Amino acid sequence: MFESANLDHRIDKPTYRREEAKLREALLNAQFDLKENGRFPVLILIAGVEGAGKGETVNLLNEWMDPRHIYTHAFFEPSDEERDRPPQWRFWRSLPPKGKIGVFFGAWHTMPIIQRVRGEIGEAEFAHAIGEIVRLEKMLCDEGVLLLKYWFHLSKPQQKKRLRALEKDPDTRWRVTEREWEYFKVYKKFVRVCEPFLRKTSTGEAPWIVVPGADARYRSLSFGRHLLAAMRERLDEKPVARLPDKNPPLLAASDKLNVLRAMPLDQPLTKSEYQTQLLKWQRRLNVASRDPRFKSLSVVCVFEGNDAAGKGGAIRRVTGALDARSYFNVPVAAPTEEERAQPYLWRFWRHIPRHGRFTFFDRSWYGRVLVERVEGFCKEADWMRAYSEINDFEGELLRQGGVVLKFWLAIGKDEQYKRFKAREKVAFKRFKITAEDWRNRKKWDDYELAVCDMVDRTSTALAPWTLVEANNKYHARIKVLKTLTVAVEDGLARVGKNASGKKAKKKGAK
């Protein structure tokens, strides 16, 4: 990766002055067009070796362009807010919206590289991390992000020279600490890790661009010109006639049977039995939520289901057991303007709870493979790739003590009709039934198919779908409450185990 960058590239001052002036104007124009065009965001990753001019370049960029539309984020040690959430969360909260430029100073690549250089992870784990990065970046590109990854490079002699020069000058001496020389000592090891890393995370859509860092003028011009070319290319693209992305169809059932139709929707549970059970499970859930180990758990709970299946009622029976400070309800409607300017998972990432908290999603990211699929709000290619993107997303949530629950509340078509009619009659329930509900009902079969595909493709060992027979609301509520409580209790047990496992390990180490 570094063959070209190891050469002694240089630009003389007059050339630089002349070219910089032109570049600056063109970059400002591109930035303006990006804002006007508003069709995609630019995400710039800044990475590379110590002393190769990463900071200078970011400063320069903010000087060249309108800094009001550049969002720069440097990722150092995670904050407590960040430590309490999946590792990806800090990046998601910092993504630039469409029309803007985001600069990530250090990003998802930093940890795996450092851990590998330090020998904290082996080859296989490193390969695994690389796979995850490739998937994340593919998703961002598929969502329209213009992802530009710059690696600022110095050869070993160049790095030595640079550090010496900084040390000599009283004005810059402070920039060279022992840490910099420590890094210099492991230069070879660092490059041995980074070189294959860069190659394996370079894809056609998101290649690493290695910028020679030794000569400041050369570096600045190279970076600026590349950024300009990349933005211009995307801004100026025009539609052409070409074959659509075709995804093979999924399997449609050849008979009338499917997972929803196989459900015995009518379940007996009397009101008095319900009340007894409700008290019992609410108490157990409350006890679990006040367990000291709960401080290491985050609970994400998804409610999906037919219209009028009783999602809201079920959620209220759950939250009724909880301290209001420990949970947050997210009713998912049409995305806001801010949300539409981001990849579709962004509006869910922003509500991911920290440890010791619950989030209840009334409808969720599954909208992508349900309503957006059925109504044609997104392309086939988009909802087809969403299954694995959602699995990756939930995989992230499950790290570090996450508990993920997904409920599908199912009612029969007749039961739905009865409830719709009832809602229309009762004044205080009128707001709950709209023309859209009736329209959706006409697409019953399409939704049924979409739900079955969703269950098949996103039910995982650690985050399975719970199908809830909901013709009887009492039964549905108790099943939800019970499933959730048991999952939280299991989560607590895992925390306990991990904690005692760690203790045992430490003991062993002594």
Next chain:
Amino acid sequence: MFESANLDHRIDKPTYRREEAKLREALLNAQFDLKENGRFPVLILIAGVEGAGKGETVNLLNEWMDPRHIYTHAFFEPSDEERDRPPQWRFWRSLPPKGKIGVFFGAWHTMPIIQRVRGEIGEAEFAHAIGEIVRLEKMLCDEGVLLLKYWFHLSKPQQKKRLRALEKDPDTRWRVTEREWEYFKVYKKFVRVCEPFLRKTSTGEAPWIVVPGADARYRSLSFGRHLLAAMRERLDEKPVARLPDKNPPLLAASDKLNVLRAMPLDQPLTKSEYQTQLLKWQRRLNVASRDPRFKSLSVVCVFEGNDAAGKGGAIRRVTGALDARSYFNVPVAAPTEEERAQPYLWRFWRHIPRHGRFTFFDRSWYGRVLVERVEGFCKEADWMRAYSEINDFEGELLRQGGVVLKFWLAIGKDEQYKRFKAREKVAFKRFKITAEDWRNRKKWDDYELAVCDMVDRTSTALAPWTLVEANNKYHARIKVLKTLTVAVEDGLARVGKNASGKKAKKKGAK
């Protein structure tokens, strides 16, 4: 993944008879259209649990469609030919060409699953294998293959019932051996491995389709209908107006310096010194090639370079040292009709040597990122993704004792002019110079850029590019011969080490 397939799906006989007749006709039509259309191949992977009807389905397919255009390959234990080559080779040699249907009975998924079930590989290695499969399948899809992956499923009770039924019938009793019952015993473990495997290797372009296997009629109809729908969709697609795939540009040098221009092309070596060196290195290479350990090495050697840089002459000096039975020369020209009907790497895979052999490629797969890029024979998106595809390909070659060498023979523009003119004058060299050579020469700068990007993006620790200063042919030939010899000797040393390593391990095990 198995929620829907675990249901007791059934089709009655009359329905099946009626539907099968319709399906059969439609499938035959689709097959005919595929042959006429000739734009893409269909590759069907058949996988799943024992007794779920995999064999029956393949037989049925050959009955339904015209078997002359279906190529079925079952992958059991590898042959000695296959064991001597990278694991992927057996699949490449069996790929169907455009216009045809290929059926792979067991494919690249089989080994990782079995090894994981047996506990021979850990979670991280399994994840690594999954990553490789996703990359391979992505490449096939990007190359236009319609990849259809069917997983035939039985629930545990269904499998038990099926095995019992087969045992009862004297005509089918032979099909149930101890092996089948062994598999049944590990059913749960098997599913625990397969379920996440299927999910993680399901992408939008190549999702696994789970076929319920218990009811033969249901299974056959589901499979046949899905295959038909998938083929029809691809056959009937029409171009639409849409934005092109845009890849960010690579970095162009901002000064006149690049890895080629930095080369001191004129290297001193007199004819007599050359002759001494030639004898010395040819002898050493010959000795290395007759080493008993060479039987565990395959050597792949790529020669690229400017027109008239002396590739042919260098190859002859190498092969002059070798037993003619131990090497094969592949001069790469325009692809043949058969080769054009396959993914671009296919025509190189077919020449990959077995252990104890050399293959010399005079031009190679790098044509994708050189001539095809410069001349616009492929789209930007295609050559941009080729860098990582080539790295993956060479990674395969490096497994199991592969040695990969890549030479770029560089001459100056003036030197090339002199050689072209000389060729035109000498009668027996006239065939070596054509109008195309003069045309290529006009694109000197474009090729230079492409070569620099190629070196940066495909030089790896185990398969680096060797840049050969070739204005002086003597120097060039000796550098090639020496580099190759040393690489082969290093390869032999690795074999020796691995062998003694294995021995040591075995000893330790006692």
